[in-house]
Amino acid sequence: MTPTTQRSGWAEQAARALTEAGYRRGGARRAILELLDEQACALSAQEIQRALGGRRRAVSRASIYRVMEELEAIGVVQRVELGQGIVRYEAVRRGPGHHHHLVCDRCGRLEPFTDAGLERAISRLSDRVPLKVSVHEIVIHGACRVCAR
Amino acid sequence: MTPTTQRSGWAEQAARALTEAGYRRGGARRAILELLDEQACALSAQEIQRALGGRRRAVSRASIYRVMEELEAIGVVQRVELGQGIVRYEAVRRGPGHHHHLVCDRCGRLEPFTDAGLERAISRLSDRVPLKVSVHEIVIHGACRVCAR
DNA sequence: GCAGAAGACGAGATCGAATCTCATAAACAT
DNA sequence: ATGTTTATGAGATTCGATCTCGTCTTCTGC
Numbered sequence: 204m205t206p207t208t209q210r211s212g213w214a215e216q217a218a219r220a221l222t223e224a225g226y227r228r229g230g231a232r233r234a235i236l237e238l239l240d241e242q243a244c245a246l247s248a249q250e251i252q253r254a255l256g257g258r259r260r261a262v263s264r265a266s267i268y269r270v271m272e273e274l275e276a277i278g279v280v281q282r283v284e285l286g287q288g289i290v291r292y293e294a295v296r297r298g299p300g301h302h303h304h305l306v307c308d309r310c311g312r313l314e315p316f317t318d319a320g321l322e323r324a325i326s327r328l329s330d331r332v333p334l335k336v337s338v339h340e341i342v343i344h345g346a347c348r349v350c351a352r
Numbered sequence: 353m354t355p356t357t358q359r360s361g362w363a364e365q366a367a368r369a370l371t372e373a374g375y376r377r378g379g380a381r382r383a384i385l386e387l388l389d390e391q392a393c394a395l396s397a398q399e400i401q402r403a404l405g406g407r408r409r410a411v412s413r414a415s416i417y418r419v420m421e422e423l424e425a426i427g428v429v430q431r432v433e434l435g436q437g438i439v440r441y442e443a444v445r446r447g448p449g450h451h452h453h454l455v456c457d458r459c460g461r462l463e464p465f466t467d468a469g470l471e472r473a474i475s476r477l478s479d480r481v482p483l484k485v486s487v488h489e490i491v492i493h494g495a496c497r498v499c500a501r
Numbered sequence: 502g503c504a505g506a507a508g509a510c511g512a513g514a515t516c517g518a519a520t521c522t523c524a525t526a527a528a529c530a531t
Numbered sequence: 532a533t534g535t536t537t538a539t540g541a542g543a544t545t546c547g548a549t550c551t552c553g554t555c556t557t558c559t560g561c
Contacts, residue, residue, distance in 0.1 A: 226508085226509090227507085227508055227509070227556085227557055227558065228509090228556090228557070228558090229508085229509045229510070229556075229557080230509085230510080230556085231509075231510060231511090232509085247547090248547075248548080249547080262510085262511090263510065263511045263512070264511090264512095264547095264548085264549095265510075265511060265512080265513095265549085265550085265551095266509080266510055266511070268547095268548065268549070269509085269510085269549095270509095282435060284433035284434075284435060284437070285433070286431060286433060286489075288433070288439060288518085288519075288547085289547065289548095290437060290547085290548080305481060305482070305483050307483065308486065314482075314483075316477075316481065318473065318477050320473040320476060320477070321470070321473045321474065321477060323473070324467065324469040324470045324472070324473040325470065325490075325492075327469060328465075328467050328469070328470060328492075329492070332454060332465065332492065332494075333454070333463075333496065333497055334454050334456065334463075334492065334494040334495065334496055334497075334500075335494045335495045335496075335500040336492055336493070336494040337457065337493050337494045337495070338493050338494075339490065339491065339492045339493065340435075340490070340491045340492075340493070341474075341488065341489070341490050341491075342488065342489045342490075342491075343474075343477075343478070343481065343483065343485055343488045343489075344485070344486050344487050344488065344489070345481075345483040345484045345485040345486045345487075346483065346484045346486070347482065347483055347484075348482055348483075351483075351484040375537085375538090376527085376528055376529070376536085376537055376538070377527090377528070377529095377538090378527075378528080378537085378538045378539070379527085379538085379539080380538075380539060380540090381538080396518090397518080397519080398518080410540095411539085411540090412539065412540040412541070413518090413519085413520095413540085413541095414520085414521085414522095414539075414540060414541080414542095415538080415539055415540070417518095417519065417520070418520095418538085418539085419538095437518085437547085437548075438518070438519095439518085439519080
């Protein structure tokens with residue numbers, strides 16, 4: 204097949220997790236997993252549908268939402284909402300690949316960032332909180348260089 | 353009037369900011385400001401409409417969304433999206449009152465929290481980021497004590 | 502292999518939060 | 532007061548997300 208991704212085999216892990224959870228194989232799921240594995244940042248359902256329709260295999264909206272729900276349920280995908288009223292999805296990765304988001308509220312530009320200090324603070328916090336923590340999400344809003352001028 | 357709030361005069365500050373930005377006074381705005389000032393945590397448009405309809409002065413959906421947009425534009429209100437696909441709004445406060453959110457993904461329970469370490473990390477980060485930062489938002493997802501059992 | 506059962510998928514209907522339109526009511530300046 | 536501008540509300544509209552249900556595919560047992 205294609206060499207697909209530089210970053211480990213997230214898609215393979217996810218596929219395995221699906222199997223273990225009792226799901227069968229399917230073309231839509233496979234296409235979606237491969238696409239998500241290639242992304243550096245979060246995609247909306249619409250973006251996913253377009254990307255898959257262009258190259259690869261077309262997938263219906265219904266399948267996208269359904270598969271995303273399954274992937275989120277088994278913990279390999281995270282929904283993120285970055286302030287434009289639409290839901291985005293991205294692969295959950297540990298270590299490298301794990302990131303958060305900078306959003307330009309004027310042009311909508313989206314950029315990932317990482318920060319060790321922040322992760323440390325969150326990790327410490329996670330133990331003190333009245334919640335069995337699954338994932339966290341940090342969004343920094345502002346004006347990007349172009350828009351701030 | 354009512355003693356309204358323990359925490360400074362957020363509503364008054366916001367009203368002043370509106371005036372300075374060239375807006376006139378209006379019943380809907382006033383009611384919304386007072387309601388937001390009393391809240392410990394974020395409210396959805398629907399929750400705002402219900403709360404205002406119950407006591408106080410009924411306000412239309414159109415006005416709620418319009419006023420929220422204005423308040424966000426002048427920086428006194430922040431939109432937050434906590435993962436249920438609906439937008440919530442809350443007063444932007446500095447120091448006490450400033451908080452982030454714990455969300456139970458099973459029952460939807462929403463709880464505010466604060467953490468000095470986190471704020472320090474974010475503040476340091478803000479200087480290094482290619483963005484003129486306005487606000488930040490941290491959401492921790494998990495299962496609350498009741499749901500996790 | 503092959504047939505049957507169970508699950509995966511897609512097309513289109515449906516839902517509902519958010520937005521838009523436009524007529525009317527309030528606020529402000531003079 | 533009076534005219535002008537802005538604020539507000541009722542209802543239509545948009546569009547992302549969800550649901551329905553018939554068809555296609557995968558898997559299991561023979």
